[in-house]
Amino acid sequence: MHSNRLGWILLAPTLVILFFFGVLPFVYVVFVSFHSWNPFAANPEMIFNGADNFRKIVFDAEFLNSVGVTVTFVFFAVVSELIVGYFLAQAFMKEFPGKAIFRTIHTLPLIMAPIIVGSVWKLMMTPSIGIIPHYLNEWFGLSVNIGTSSFAAFATIVVMDIWHWTPLVTLTLIAALVSLPQDPFEQAQIDGANKRQIFFHITVPMIAPAVVATVFIRLMDALRTVDEVWMLTGGGPGSATRFVGVHIFREVFPKTNYGYGSTISVIVLYLTIVACWLLYVTMLAPRNTKKD
């Protein structure tokens, strides 16, 4: 009883902070999502409009497009980061000359703010002037213009995200791989298992919790990507890179459509939770069931 009270006392500051900076704003956003509220409307007051915003969202072509673009981006970015991150982690498990330097350089993008990453890539991708379009043209005769080509803009953002966030995946997987017990691997080798069998039947199941945790983190991050895209393309060309985060930003800030913007935020949060739950069920639940 006494230790419980001490526990609560120690937790109290964190809970208070969480309540004021997490729970309260969330409840407020949900509250606002049921209102029509634009401070620059003829009537700037907050007006309750029931579920109108939620009904409107179903027919909002720009929003639906942004969801589609975001999901595609998340798929390509996260899967690529996982694959590249795994191979890099395996590489870092071995000794090779210059490993420490390479690992440090490889981790550097992680410490860069997304807005800076977007700025740097914008400089590198400026049509005809940027270093990447210049050399793509000089070496391969490719004309890359992220201002006109939807594919080029989208692909650049995927590559930029991979460059920025793969180190996180690598570090997480290194931690997971290092902590694996050697016994199952030795046992499998004695039993005559080949590398593929060891990978799929021992390595993958054993690092699955770490993989899922990493995917959760990257999934949630990727779904709310704004800064880099804002800096690099502004959501263009057209709506080709208008991700959900950018769409919400435009609704809430320049357009000051607080009510509808809140509705989109709530829906995106819901979609994120559903996506994470599906991922959890798909990747971890069968394993847990087998254990039971």
Next chain:
Amino acid sequence: MSFAHKIAVSALALAVSAGAALAGGHEDFWKKAAEPYQGVTLRGVTESSPPSLYIREVLAPQFEALTGIRVDIETTSWDQMFDKAIKDMEAGTGIYDMVYIEQDIIYSYLARNFLTDTTQLLADNPQLQAPGYDEANFTTFADYFRGDNGHLYGIPMEAFIKIYLYRTDLFGDADIQAAFKAATGRDLAPATTHAEYTEIAKFFYEYGQANDMQLWGATVQGHTGHPASWYEYFESVAPTFGVYNWGIDANNNYAASVANGGAMNSDTAKEALQWWLDLRQYAPPESNQSTWTEVGTTFGAGRAAQGLVYGENAGWIAADDTKSLVVGKVGVALPPLADGVMAAAEAGDGYIGYYDGGAFGLPSTSKQKEAAALFLEYIGQNDVQPDWAVAAPRVTNTATYDDPKVVAMNEELGGYYDMLRDKGYLFAGAPAYPFHAQVREATAPTFYKILTGDLNVSEGLDQMAAEAEASLTELGYRK
């Protein structure tokens, strides 16, 4: 001389001269008026632009040295500046005592009573009225910051027109002139019509290609995902064809479509947009990613023979050899116009381009209104204007034009200040819409699709007109 260098030199010069200048004038007033506000810190937020940086680096420290009132000026990006100011004023937190008011947002702020009536504030507090400050000193640009009662709600701090810049070295080259004459049958001179402008763009594009030069025919502010492109069309291109105020008729239930009495999707509007889109074939490849900043950079890098450029960039393009490759090679002219547009502008029935600028306003939510009013008066005085105008080309006070420093700078700028003074009345700021950003954002996604070719001009403008009306209806302005 770089801008930073100019700022540093100006700061030094002004620090040395400020004491003497103000002592000879009104130093006693400032010290006495500031007495009740000792220990006060004023906070302002503004866009990170040359005129604002001058306030932060020169005027604010000068004011602090004179009055003891500390002034912290936060300079940030265009988006962040609006975001921070609006949130502060909407929530009533009172963080900021001064906010930058871009000319096009003033009507939104006035509609929400975000701003303090500075004329009234000074009238109610005679002890705050600085001897060197007078509203009559401002140019007519100040009128954009007046409310319905004629009072000022912001002290003008920058004002410039979006002008037609051209390369005097290229236009004056005898060989190029001959080649142009041979190709077109007319003399090479800054365009006065759209057809001439396109012809010049085409000529220089082909000239650049033929001579393996990094030279194109014209700048285009054509970013496919940034409002800068939307602004170039509606503020700088459409008016030159005679489509004003974004094609929205405020006196006709805010109609945007031709069917309802607007002009956003009129044949003239479509002709204007098509003309502008066609220019892109002669523009540098970066045009599709260019905002107002990149257009200035493109011109300063010598990559375009002509272009429509915001006046705030004209200074460094024409005079700063650390940033610009075309110093001494820049001329200014009025933009090309369709028939009848100049006559309409001179008669006050239209305009030929964008008169841009901003003011420093005092939020209603400020907790230090009186002290902030003193600072606003300080930056509005005639005395502080000339060095400011040289460091960052902007003129807000009529007397500034005649200052020797500004006259000299005018020469470097190819007569830009003369044009601002003599022809400024032909230009206009953004229309008096309280829904400026809202309608822009409602229509911009479609506009970008026109730029990418996903929609043709006719379909796109029809759709934009419908979206503008739908947005205005939803906002409650259109009945």
